[in-house]
Amino acid sequence: MPEGAQVPPAGARTVGAAAPARTRRRLPRAAKRTLWGLGGVALMAASVTGFWATADAFDQRVPAVVAARDLAEGHVLSAADLAPARVLLGDVPHIAWTAEAAEALAGLAVSADVPAGSLLGAHLLVEPSAGAFGDALEVVVPLDASLAPSGVSEGDTVLLVDPGVAPSRERAGRPRSVIRSLELTSFDGSAMRLFVPPGEWVRWRALPAELGAPPMVLPVPLGGDAAALAADLDSLWAASYEQEAAALHPFGDEWRAQASPGELEAIIALDLSLAASAITEGDLALLVDPGAPADGAGGGRPRSVLRAVRLDHYRDGMLGVWAEPAEWVWWRTLTQRLGAAPMVLRVTEGSDTDAVAAELNDRWRRAWEQG
Secondary structure (H helix, E strand, O other): OOOOOOOOOOOOOOOOOOOOOOOOOOOOHHHHHHHHHHHHHHHHHHHHHHHHHHHHHHOOEEEEEEEOOOEOOOOEOOHHHEEEEEEEOOOOOOOEOOOOHHHHHOOOEEOOOEOOOOEOOHHHEEOHHHOOEOOEEEEEEEOEOOOOOOOOOOOOEEEEEEOOEOOOOOOOOEOOEEEEEEEOOOEOOOEEEEEEOHHHHHHHHHHHHHHOOOOEEEEOOOOOOHHHHHHHHHHHHHHHHHHHHHHHOOOHHHHHOOOOOOOEEEEEEOEOOOOOOOOOOOOEEEEEEOOEOOOOHHHOEOOEEEEEEEOOOEEOOEEEEEEOHHHHHHHHOHHHHHOOOOEEEEOOOOOOHHHHHHHHHHHHHHHHHHO
């Protein structure tokens, strides 16, 4: 300032001096956050709109193999277990679907549970020969498909059947019966391959030996009720078994009470073709060797009377005998030695059976020699 100049009083406005700068007004932080959020939403909406507007141009989906139904760990695949689906090219690892994919993958096993619709990748597939999957063990079960004239196929729902054991005079046996229903998996026409927990594995392994034969399979008709079919079959098979058992023991429990100590039971089927009238229990009869033609094995033999017998225990063509061991052997081997069931000829009560037998033997021998 030049010497002698006066200083203006404080607060006095000097003419020609510059105006003071204005103070800038700032937005509150809350308002800034709101504006940023609205901007983000607007940007996201614009992005989504743009994506859908151009999706057809960039959506590269390819056919892939997925599970057609829930697959348990260790399940061996069949073509029916697989289906196609379209997935994004960059999705998780998967196996591409082709016309041959289902057949190519059939026979491989899944190493983990696979829910229906899930993608199948190479990391989930193993050879069944690899053995156990977690707690599952492999077992091959032979099956008898003779109950199904038209055959059975993999994927069929079937009844697993105990073939039973025919009754005999030496053992009771058991009727044929349904064990359970199941879906055939990994079936090659003669056996089924399963992967099951150890306890179930033991039961499947022992099943053929327990039954004395491979279990049988019978298809359940499409849409059929497996439980109702099993109940009907069990009823029919039980009735048939009872008839067989009754035929082997036609004289009931009272018959067994008539045995003397040391005697054995023999029940012989008889040929009634010589009986002009009905044979009844208590009749006096001749037991006859039916003979064999002269050109038969061993030169043949004429028909002849074996012995006279009283039909004390007879019913529906069956003769029952209690005998000491040596006699029992004769009766038990009779049909086998004759090559056919012995014939029976009723004679009049009081007849001389020896004379009747001699006359018949002479007549039959002459006929056999002439023949």
